[in-house]
Ligand SMILES: [Zn+2]
């Protein structure tokens with residue numbers, strides 16, 4: 001089979017690998033869709049070459065099973081996503097389905113072990129998450145990181161219906177927050193510097209669109225909320241300016257959730273956190289059951305997750321795909337290995 005390996009400094013190679021064979025508790029997934037995530041660009045741009053196959057948004061069908069897997073579990077042909085981490089399987093985080101937080105350090109598929117930018121991917125049985133029948137493989141890929149991360153953040157802040165929520169950054173994760181949030185009955189104020197992304201946020205149900213390259217989002221949010229601020233702010237861009245604006249835009253007793261990974265930010269702890277009784281938290285992806293819940297929610301509400309994708313490429317076109325993705329001028333992108 002072929003697999004995409006990042007060679008460092010924005011170079012990649014489509015290399016040949018032996019087709020994987022599962023050990024006792026593993027399955028092999030034929031990858032139908034492998035999403036490209038913003039965090040892949042960190043590895044793509046890094047000077048340090050990878051030795052593993054990239055891609056951590058895997059979705060496909062089971063084509064081989066280990067000997068110890070009972071017949072009724074994960075049958076051949078089953079449509080699955082992969083929770084793209086593994087851990088010691090014994091610590092409390094692993095037992096709770098949060099293998100990315102494993103006390104012994106986690107395996108990250110697509111980073112420290114082979115990922116999904118390949119024809120096949122071998123994974124432990126316990127990482128599989130069923131793909132609901134009504135969802136496409138592409139939608140499953142989105143849920144396997146980007147949209148799942150949005151869902152994880154929403155669950156983390158226990159967002160109440162009827163709230164006002166400011167979503168900073170309307171890339172694939174932020175747009176997913178917008179879409180999921182609207183379906184959960186909150187009012188979304190979408191902030192971005194890109195008119196095209198804001199247009200998409202409006203299409204997905206955001207009631208207010210703020211272009212932060214043209215106006216101060218904090219001032220505008222205060223105007224929209226009688227000077228009080230929003231109930232919740234979710235930061236999905238990773239830009240420190242947006243992180244600070246998210247904290248400043250939240251009301252007293254409000255909650256701010258940082259999701260986007262970027263440079264460090266400096267906050268006014270006195271005025272913007274302590275004296276507002278602010279709850280400030282981080283949210284990193286989702287648990288195995290969170291991924292499953294997200295998929296069921298998207299299926300039940302028939303959310304147009306596939307519309308997040310602006311570009312689809314074959315595995316052989318990976319170089320072209322990452323060149324384009326690196327411009328950050330697109331929406332979500334996906335490789336379709338088979
Ligand atoms: Zn990701």
Ligand SMILES: [Zn+2]
Pocket residue numbers: 087088089090091092093094095101102103104
């Ligand atoms: Zn563990």
